[in-house]
């Protein structure tokens with residue numbers, strides 16, 4: 001095998017709709033690398049052009065020695081397994097193939113020309129309701145897809161919500177995601193109390209060692225070290241608040257004080273914050289994860305009136321970005 005090329009498998013749908021695996025040999029030499037797009041904690045994401053097809057990709061490069069030294073191998077595998085599991089949704093950054101050479105691992109992914117949602121929000125300072133509704137709906141639709149496939153993201157934030165060339169969202173950075181074991185739901189539910197696993201709380205200890213980015217961490221992760229699907233909905237509530245307010249709800253001068261605000265549910269809406277959006281946020285920023293609005297109810301909330309959920313949400317034009325007056 002030529003240096004740096006490993007056989008990569010690409011799933012394709014053939015003429016009669018069957019998924020076939022195409023074996024392609026891609027390596028470092030098949031790409032010309034451009035500028036750095038972003039720096040992760042253990043990786044660099046670089047713009048690259050496929051020399052044959054001239055398609056542009058984002059290639060995440062990980063230094064093998066560094067990964068091993070920092071004991072991050074499991075996170076790399078979680079990211080790959082998660083991305084390989086979340087393949088058929090437009091709101092997820094797609095992983096095309098991976099390969100390696102003696103020094104590095106390479107993940108070939110969607111290039112999201114619009115960059116990070118955080119960058120766009122900073123330039124706008126706030127989003128108006130129409131934009132918040134559109135971006136909020138795309139993010140929620142993607143969370144719904146992830147949860148249905150037993151994946152909890154655990155670190156949702158405007159930095160890792162990217163925008164493609166059509167200004168549609170693409171969620172990324174799954175190295176700290178939690179893949180839930182497919183557990184059977186108990187038939188009974190007789191007493192009507194939510195069975196503990198209905199919150200899909202991650203059981204194993206490793207999953208609980210991770211804490212996300214301070215401003216978006218859920219209270220349950222801080223108090224009983226357990227993340228669950230509803231933890232992503234807490235982060236979603238923080239993001240909707242931040243799009244309209246221009247700042248996250250829980251923000252203090254250091255992480256410890258931010259954590260105190262979170263567990264004390266200590267936040268205020270800016271004057272003029274739209275009341276329908278306020279009602280939605282208040283039903284998401286609830287300390288008890290079991291009492292947070294479930295996804296189906298969020299979709300039916302008045303704030304999302306007018307949103308056509310499903311594929312059409314991803315086919316429509318993104319609204320022109322306008323600040324909240």
Ligand SMILES: C[C@@H](Nc1nc2c(c3cc(-c4cn[nH]c4)ccc13)C(=O)N=C/C2=C\CC1CC1)C(C)(C)C
Nearest residue numbers: 037038039040045058110111112113115160172173
């Ligand atoms: C959040 C992430 N930043 C970024 N990650 C990715 C980008 C990306 C693009 C721009 C950009 C585009 N135009 N101008 C800026 C800025 C930041 C980016 C992209 O296009 N495709 C896949 C990416 C990531 C996929 C990989 C995690 C699996 C961090 C900071 C972690 C590197």
